Amino acid sequence: MKLILIGFMGSGKTTISQFLGQQLAEPVLDLDREIERQQQQTIPQIFAQSGEKGFRQIEHDVLQQSIGFSGILATGGGTPLRADNLQLLRQAGVPVILLVASPAETYRRLQQQDNRPLGNKLDVAGIRQLQRDRQPFYDRCADVSIMTDDRTPAEITQEIIKYLQK
Ligand SMILES: Nc1ncnc2c1ncn2[C@@H]1O[C@H](COP(=O)(O)OP(=O)(O)OP(=O)(O)O)[C@@H](O)[C@H]1O
Numbered sequence: 001m002k003l004i005l006i007g008f009m010g011s012g013k014t015t016i017s018q019f020l021g022q023q024l025a026e027p028v029l030d031l032d033r034e035i036e037r038q039q040q041q042t043i044p045q046i047f048a049q050s051g052e053k054g055f056r057q058i059e060h061d062v063l064q065q066s067i068g069f070s071g072i073l074a075t076g077g078g079t080p081l082r083a084d085n086l087q088l089l090r091q092a093g094v095p096v097i098l099l100v101a102s103p104a105e106t107y108r109r110l111q112q113q114d115n116r117p118l119g120n121k122l123d124v125a126g127i128r129q130l131q132r133d134r135q136p137f138y139d140r141c142a143d144v145s146i147m148t149d150d151r152t153p154a155e156i157t158q159e160i161i162k163y164l165q166k
Pocket residue numbers: 007008009010011012013014015016032075076077078109110112113116148150151152153156
């Protein structure tokens with residue numbers, strides 16, 4: 001593993017991981033996509049069948065399998081919430097980068113897709129509250145935090161590369 005991206009839904013983990021993979025010529029593993037591949041179900045289908053509790057257990061198991069992967073790991077928005085996941089992410093011994101977007105920008109981005117069972121029903125106030133609830137978990141995990149509002153994926157990617165070169 002070369003680096004790990006964490007952050008709230010819509011902060012850009014999946015998008016930025018693809019840019020970083022291109023720029024750094026590293027393979028990319030997206031935890032949500034890997035879960036869907038292994039389960040042969042979409043994330044909404046897993047939530048509908050097994051609930052959030054079932055999803056979190058699958059997420060943990062797939063993270064445990066994936067943590068030895070050498071490349072760029074994009075996590076799910078809730079991955080750092082479990083203490084055992086936090087431990088796995090920290091033990092990887094690579095930079096953990098937190099991507100941040102404001103509630104209004106997050107709302108705007110989440111409108112573009114209907115594949116987040118925990119995000120799609122939230123209004124801006126609901127997003128602000130859930131971000132607040134999760135902030136301590138993200139902070140415990142992250143080495144550095146990067147604001148993504150009003151910046152293109154290419155600009156954010158360059159900032160991360162600069163950080164890695166320091
Ligand atoms: N810097 C940015 N500026 C504008 N739009 C962006 C930016 N980064 C990502 N987006 C858009 O926001 C949406 C969410 O991005 P993405 O899927 O990468 O988020 P994510 O952090 O992986 O979310 P999740 O935790 O739900 O997997 C996408 O439609 C994407 O194109």
